[in-house]
Amino acid sequence: xxxxxxxxxxxxxxxxxxxxxxxxxxxxxxxxxxxxxxxxxxxxxxxxxxxxxxxxxxxxxxxxxxxxxxxxxxxxxxxxxxxxxxxxxxxxxxxxxxxxxxxxxxxxxxxxxxxxxxxxxxxxxxxxxxxxxxxxxxxxxxxxxxxxxxxxxx
Amino acid sequence: xxxxxxxxxxxxxxxxxxxxxxxxxxxxxxxxxxxxxxxxxxxxxxxxxxxxxxxxxxxxxxxxxxxxxxxxxxxxxxxxxxxxxxxxxxxxxxxxxxxxxxxxxxxxxxxxxxxxxxxxxxxxxxxxxxxxxxxxxxxxxxxxxxxxxxxxxx
Numbered sequence: 001x002x003x004x005x006x007x008x009x010x011x012x013x014x015x016x017x018x019x020x021x022x023x024x025x026x027x028x029x030x031x032x033x034x035x036x037x038x039x040x041x042x043x044x045x046x047x048x049x050x051x052x053x054x055x056x057x058x059x060x061x062x063x064x065x066x067x068x069x070x071x072x073x074x075x076x077x078x079x080x081x082x083x084x085x086x087x088x089x090x091x092x093x094x095x096x097x098x099x100x101x102x103x104x105x106x107x108x109x110x111x112x113x114x115x116x117x118x119x120x121x122x123x124x125x126x127x128x129x130x131x132x133x134x135x136x137x138x139x140x141x142x143x144x145x146x147x148x149x150x151x152x153x154x
Numbered sequence: 155x156x157x158x159x160x161x162x163x164x165x166x167x168x169x170x171x172x173x174x175x176x177x178x179x180x181x182x183x184x185x186x187x188x189x190x191x192x193x194x195x196x197x198x199x200x201x202x203x204x205x206x207x208x209x210x211x212x213x214x215x216x217x218x219x220x221x222x223x224x225x226x227x228x229x230x231x232x233x234x235x236x237x238x239x240x241x242x243x244x245x246x247x248x249x250x251x252x253x254x255x256x257x258x259x260x261x262x263x264x265x266x267x268x269x270x271x272x273x274x275x276x277x278x279x280x281x282x283x284x285x286x287x288x289x290x291x292x293x294x295x296x297x298x299x300x301x302x303x304x305x306x307x308x
Contacts, residue, residue, distance in 0.1 A: 028191045037182045040210075045199040056194075 016041075016063040018085040019075075024048045027058030029078040029153050033107060034071065041065050054081075073101040077108060077135065078153060100132040108137060109152040112144040125154070170195075170217040172239040173229075178202045181212030183232040183307050187261060188225065195219050208235075227255040231262060231289065232307060254286040262291060263306045266298040279308070 022030050027047045036043060043062040051057035066086060075082060076098040086094040106124040110117050117125045117139070127137035127146065135148040176184050181201045190197060197216040205211035220240060229236060230252040240248035260278040264271050271279045271293070281291035281300065289302040 024194075028185075031182075040178075040202055042202045042204075043200070045201075046197070047199075048194055048196045050196075 012090055013061050013063050013087045014090055016061065016065055016087050017067060018062075018087060019060040019079075020057070020083045020085070021051070021054065022058035022060065022079040022082050023054065024056040024058050026078040027060075030058070030060065030075045030082070033075050033078060033153070034067070036060070036062065039065060070101070072096070073099050074107055076100045077104065077151065080135070100129055100135065102129055103127065104129060104137060107153055108146060109154055110139045110142060110144060111146040111150050112139065112142045115139060115142040115144065117141060166244055167215050167217050167241045168244055170215065170219055170241050171221060172216075172241060173214040173233075174211070174237050174239070175205070175208065176212035176214065176233040176236050177208065178210040178212050180232040181214075184212070184214065184229045184236070187229050187232060187307070188221070190214070190216065193219060224255070226250070227253050228261055230254045231258065231305065234289070254283055254289065256283055257281065258283060258291060261307055262300060263308055264293045264296065264298060265300040265304050266293065266296045269293060269296040269298065271295060 019030070024047055027045065031037065031045070039062070041062060041064045043060065045058065045060050047058040048056045049059065072084065077100070080098065080100060082098045084096040084098070085092045086096070104127045106126075108125060108127060110125055110127075112118070117123050123141070126140035128140065130136050130138050130145075135151065137146045137151070139146065173184070178201055181199065185191065185199070193216070195216060195218045197214065199212065199214050201212040202210045203213065226238065231254070234252065234254060236252045238250040238252070239246045240250070258281045260280075262279060262281060264279055264281075266272070271277050277295070280294035282294065284290050284292050284299075289305065291300045291305070292298075293300065
């Protein structure tokens with residue numbers, strides 16, 4: 001049997017994106033929203049890690065991938081306090097926070113069971129964000145309000 | 155802007171399970187099969203990492219979690235060559251390989267679109283494994299053969 005008391009190491013990212021301060025229960029939602037299962041670049045994830053500012057957190061590190069603003073803002077519903085570090089040549093060249101967008105397309109489910117988006121699979125959900133602080137969404141089709149409490153991501 | 159040229163470190167697991175040599179394209183299937191999204195223990199994942207024996211691989215490290223044989227063998231359909239290290243007090247106390255089970259319940263979809271398991275959501279799929287090397291499954295209900303080529307995990 002091997003004895004291995006030294007720390008395992010994960011190389012720092014030379015170029016890429018680190019997404020930190022993801023709520024632990026939402027890590028896999030963020031992975032799904034960003035489509036990371038279809039990206040063929042080296043990446044590491046941590047979950048249920050100790051955090052100084054929140055109970056437990058998730059973190060994502062992806063080599064050679066830089067997201068567009070609109071893609072990053074898509075994760076805001078799942079991880080509104082996520083922080084991004086953009087890494088170039090081992091150096092943090094940019095720090096960003098996600099922002100709840102004005103409009104949410106194709107990420108959240110409408111709370112109204114009779115809404116057309118819950119029947120017609122080719123009709124993508126679409127909401128106006130009427131309260132960014134409390135995350136309150138108004139459906140473009142049925143005008144019903146979906147609040148953070150009953151928000152389900154697709 | 156910070157400069158950080160040293161390696162990022164992930165602590166070695168004191169007690170827990172390391173699952174290595176997962177095919178990169180199947181990491182998230184293995185996570186789903188093991189239900190890791192519902193386990194509240196510190197864990198790290200790596201994907202699309204360089205491997206000496208396969209093109210690109212995934213790896214999972216989970217603290218404080220030890221799986222039963224029958225749970226581990228459930229991942230065999232997605233990751234037949236996965237290797238497990240059981241860690242206790244920073245020491246590898248056991249090495250195991252996954253084994254294709256004799257019977258597969260509730261993991262794979264039957265290839266036959268007319269099979270009852272594709273219509274009745276409360277009927278769990280169930281197969282006898284008739285060829286472990288090539289992963290060939292015979293449906294308990296319709297007796298149709300699902301081969302590795304057309305195997306879809308649920």
